[in-house]
Amino acid sequence: MKESYDVLVVGAGPAGSAAARKCVGEGLKTLLVEKHKLPRRKACSGIIANKSYNYVLENFGPIPEDAHGKPYYNLGMAFHFPSVGTVFGKMECYAPYVWRDKFDYFLAKKSGADLEDQTRFISAKENGDKVEVTLAQRKDTVKVDARYVIGADGANSHVIRNIAPEAYEGIPWAFAIQKYYEGKIDADNRFLYGFLVRGMGPFPWLNLKDDQIIVGLASPLEEKWEPKFELLLNYLKKNFGLEIKRELATEGCLANLMTPLNRFFPGRGRVLIAGEAMGLMHQGDEGISCALASGGIAGEAVIRGVKGEDALAVYKRLVKPEMEIALDQFNPFRIIESSSSFSSPRRPKMLVGFSLREKARLMRDAWDFVKNELLAVGGIGSAVLKNTLRRQILRKYRIPAAD
Ligand SMILES: Cc1cc2nc3c(=O)[nH]c(=O)nc-3n(C[C@H](O)[C@H](O)[C@H](O)COP(=O)(O)OP(=O)(O)OC[C@H]3O[C@@H](n4cnc5c(N)ncnc54)[C@H](O)[C@@H]3O)c2cc1C
Numbered sequence: 001m002k003e004s005y006d007v008l009v010v011g012a013g014p015a016g017s018a019a020a021r022k023c024v025g026e027g028l029k030t031l032l033v034e035k036h037k038l039p040r041r042k043a044c045s046g047i048i049a050n051k052s053y054n055y056v057l058e059n060f061g062p063i064p065e066d067a068h069g070k071p072y073y074n075l076g077m078a079f080h081f082p083s084v085g086t087v088f089g090k091m092e093c094y095a096p097y098v099w100r101d102k103f104d105y106f107l108a109k110k111s112g113a114d115l116e117d118q119t120r121f122i123s124a125k126e127n128g129d130k131v132e133v134t135l136a137q138r139k140d141t142v143k144v145d146a147r148y149v150i151g152a153d154g155a156n157s158h159v160i161r162n163i164a165p166e167a168y169e170g171i172p173w174a175f176a177i178q179k180y181y182e183g184k185i186d187a188d189n190r191f192l193y194g195f196l197v198r199g200m201g202p203f204p205w206l207n208l209k210d211d212q213i214i215v216g217l218a219s220p221l222e223e224k225w226e227p228k229f230e231l232l233l234n235y236l237k238k239n240f241g242l243e244i245k246r247e248l249a250t251e252g253c254l255a256n257l258m259t260p261l262n263r264f265f266p267g268r269g270r271v272l273i274a275g276e277a278m279g280l281m282h283q284g285d286e287g288i289s290c291a292l293a294s295g296g297i298a299g300e301a302v303i304r305g306v307k308g309e310d311a312l313a314v315y316k317r318l319v320k321p322e323m324e325i326a327l328d329q330f331n332p333f334r335i336i337e338s339s340s341s342f343s344s345p346r347r348p349k350m351l352v353g354f355s356l357r358e359k360a361r362l363m364r365d366a367w368d369f370v371k372n373e374l375l376a377v378g379g380i381g382s383a384v385l386k387n388t389l390r391r392q393i394l395r396k397y398r399i400p401a402a403d
Contacts, residue, residue, distance in 0.1 A: 001116055001142065005031045007302050008133055008146035009113065010121040010159050012038060014052070014288050015275025015295035016152035017107035021059055022299025024112040028306065031144065032113040033135060035120040035153075039105035043176055043251035044288075045192055045207050045214070046098045047074045051289040053094055059296070060110045067102035069209040071190050077284060078191035079350075080239075081365040084358050088191060089350045097209055123162050124149050124271055131270050148302045148311060149271045152295055156254040157277035160265055167265040172378035174202070174255045176285075177225055178216030180248040185213050186241040194284065196369040200232045201225070202377060203285060206240075212248060218255060218285075220377055255281075260330040261383045264323050264401035270305075272315050274298040279401075280322055283329040294322050320402040327397050331388045 009020045012034035023030040034040070046069060048056070056063060076091035108115055119142070122134040131149045135142045151159030160167050187193060189208035197204065201219040208214065217232055219225035236242035258264060258279030267273045275291035282290060297318045305311025328334035351359055375381035391397050 001031065001114065001119075001137075001144065002029070003143070004145045005029045005114075006146065006306060007031070007148045007150060007299075008033065008131070008144060009150045009152060011035075011151070011153035011275075011277070012108040012115065012117070013042065013104055013152060013154060013275060013291060014107060015277070015291035015298075016150070017104070017111045018055070018059065018292045018295030019150045019152055019274055019299040019302075020108075020111035020113035020295075022296050023302055026299075026303045028303065030111075030113040031146070032108060032111060032115050033119040033121060034108070034115070034117045036117065038108060038115075038117040039101040040117075041249075041251055042100040042104060043178055043216075043253045044100045045074075045205070045285070046100050046103065046209065047192060047286070048096050048098055048103075049286055049289050050093050050095065052292055053096065055289070055292045055296070056107070059292075060107055063096065063098060063103060064106050067098045067106055069097035069099055070211075072096055073190065074192060074207075075190040076192075078188065078193045080193055080195045080197070081362050082197050083361045083365055084354070086193070087350050087354075087362070088188075099209075121151075121153060121158055121162075124159065126269050126271075129270075147270065148305055150295070150298045150302065151267070151271060151273045151277055152275045152291070152298075153277055154253070155256045155276045157273065159271065160273060160277060163271050164265065164268050167263075168256075170379070171261065171263060172257045172380070173221040174218040174257060174377075175221050175225055175252060176216065176218040176255050177229065177250070177252040178205075178214055179229075179250050181213040181215065181244045182211075182246050182248055183213055183242065183244040185236065185243070192284070195232070195235070196365050197235060198369060198372050200228045200235070200373075202373040204228075204232050205285075206236065213242070213244075221254070255285075257377060257380065259326045260380045260387075262327060262387055262397070262399060262401075264326075264399065266316050266319060266401055267312050269312065272298045272301060272312060274319075278319075280326050281329075282326060283335070290322050290326060294319050297322070316402050320399060323399050323402055324397055327387055327391070327399070330384050331391055333388065333392055 006028035193206040204217040264279040280290035301315035
């Protein structure tokens with residue numbers, strides 16, 4: 001590690017690696033730091049949406065074979081309704097399954113930046129045209145200067161907590177947990193299952209990868225997740241014949257709920273924030289595509305900053321469409337109008353073969369779930385309504401963070 005860089009990127013996830021790759025590509029002296037030892041696991045289903053896949057192919061090259069999981073592709077979502085059963089939304093898209101430890105490590109190495117793992121961001125202080133950054137590398141404290149910092153350190157960003165702690169005021173948090181099991185289950189391994197069943201949090205899910213059964217849910221941080229998880233396991237045992245032989249692994253992480261609240265945070269001064277840290281997330285917990293896109297845009301903004309433009313102003317302008325796409329994910333009209341982030345050339349025909357009565361029961365289940373599990377989380381219902389009305393009436397969102 002040197003003492004001085006053009007740009008220091010915090011976090012070797014998709015956003016950080018995309019930012020680093022962009023900067024290295026323009027010849028900037030770039031340092032990418034990651035607090036964990038690499039490769040590191042990340043709680044994720046590992047479904048690479050079309051947009052992510054294309055971004056990676058274009059900027060990093062083909063995903064290495066050993067990063068792929070089996071089955072090779074995810075075919076879409078299977079929504080389970082308690083009173084009707086499972087409805088399969090088959091997408092006509094290329095959405096490979098990956099293991100995030102290998103996938104993210106591939107991106108980080110391919111970025112070409114100086115890569116330092118087990119190196120944690122502690123603090124940043126602007127001094128003239130530089131940012132003085134303090135890092136903890138294993139047991140040592142290291143000081144590094146950079147012309148710009150890109151914070152891409154995930155949902156619970158320590159870069160934000162350090163430079164602008166007020167950005168997190170009033171944000172509701174969720175805890176996402178998923179467990180891996182060896183065993184048996186009567187489910188189609190090509191689909192990610194989402195359960196619209198009350199009592200298990202706003203997003204209970206199931207998928208299978210390399211014959212491992214992966215069960216997870218997200219729960220508001222102030223509520224206990226354990227009873228909900230128990231309920232989900234029992235539901236799967238009763239309705240999907242789940243038999244657990246042994247537990248293989250557990251992954252958990254915090255998730256901020258900034259997107260539906262329209263509370264993005266793109267940065268301050270010479271510190272830009274990208275990916276989940278800035279509040280970008282799509283429906284169904286798809287966040288890799290916007291992490292890659294915003295990371296690349298942050299890199300572009302820094303490149304222009306080095307050439308004399310106001311990097312933060314450029315970033316806000318260029319990243320605004322990503323914020324709009326993220327808001328669309330929570331706008332019922334936009335969900336109906338456009339395809340989802342796992343974009344398919346055609347909308348999946350999910351309800352073919354269902355009678356009118358079944359469709360009505362299905363809608364009732366869906367509304368019951370959305371009202372009680374999703375919209376009930378701190379302020380989300382009213383924020384979604386406000387954003388939706390403004391978009392539908394004025395044809396555009398008002399995004400305070402981008403103005
Ligand atoms: C259960 C679950 C399932 C998901 N499934 C999918 C899916 O199938 N497809 C999809 O597209 N998205 C999925 N997502 C979302 C996706 O995982 C995230 O949106 C994406 O990883 C965000 O990328 P990022 O680069 O912004 O942050 P991250 O991938 O979280 O990377 C941030 C990095 O910063 C590091 N870091 C944190 N603090 C510091 C520090 N102080 N110093 C140095 N480094 C630090 C972290 O260790 C981490 O490596 C899922 C999320 C969850 C929780």
